[in-house]
Amino acid sequence: MTALAQALTPLIARADLERALEQFTPRLQSQYSTHMRAKFGLVEKYPEDSAFFNDSFELMESEGVDYTRFFRALSCLDSHDNASLIDLFVDRTKAEKWLSEYLLRCEKEALKTPERCEQMRKVNPKYILRNYLAQQAIDKAEQGDFSLVHTLAEVLKTPYDEQSECNYLAKLPPEWGKRMAISCSS
Structure with a gap:
């Protein structure tokens, strides 16, 4: 939104653009809160949730x-x-403390764990197009092998579903791919 406003500065006064941007802030914050609640499996709103989200990140x-x-x-x-x-964390003690806080927070919810987790799996994908996968698909395609392009396209049609035959696509990037960036032209 800010980038769009910046692009419009030759046409619209900066003060008018800033006022317009301010109108979107509450809406964006509300949408962010809704999105985070879904990802964490939380329905009820509590004042301390914002701090919990920040601490989690x-x-x-x-x-x-x-x-x-x-x-x-x-x-x-x-x-x-x-x-x-x-196991995702180096400091297991910190992770266990966080998980205890999360589970305490979940106790305030009407949804029980199985239902909450089922809903969370609908908004938390297992498969995403990671840069290293895109690069591998590009490299293979340049050699005439489009198999990985097709596999990725198929898996990413249903990224929230368990697709056990494609678990290798849900792994972390290898060392060489951790800081890889793909340009828009790729």
Whole structure:
């Protein structure tokens, strides 16, 4: 929104653009809150939730935990033990403390764990198009082999579904692909 406003500065006064942007802030914050609640499996709103979301993201960042894998593991607490989630963290004590806080927060919800997790799996994908996968697909396609392009296209049609034959596509990037960036022209 800010980038669009910046592009419009030759046509519209900056003060008018800033006022227009301010109108969107409450709506964007509300949508963000709704989105985060869905990802965490929370329906009820509590004043401390915003701080909980922030603490959760700070913990993920400080521990180098992959966002997609974290939320998918969280959404599978009904079918896996807590170790699947805890194992994502280097500092298991911090992770266990966070998980205890999360489970306490979940106790305030009307939904029971199986229903909550089922709903969470609908918003927390198992499969995403990671840059290294895109690059591998591009490299193969340049050699005339479009098999990975087709596989990725098929898997990403239903990224929330368990597709056990494609679990290798849900793995973390290899070392060489961790900081890879793909340009828009790719």
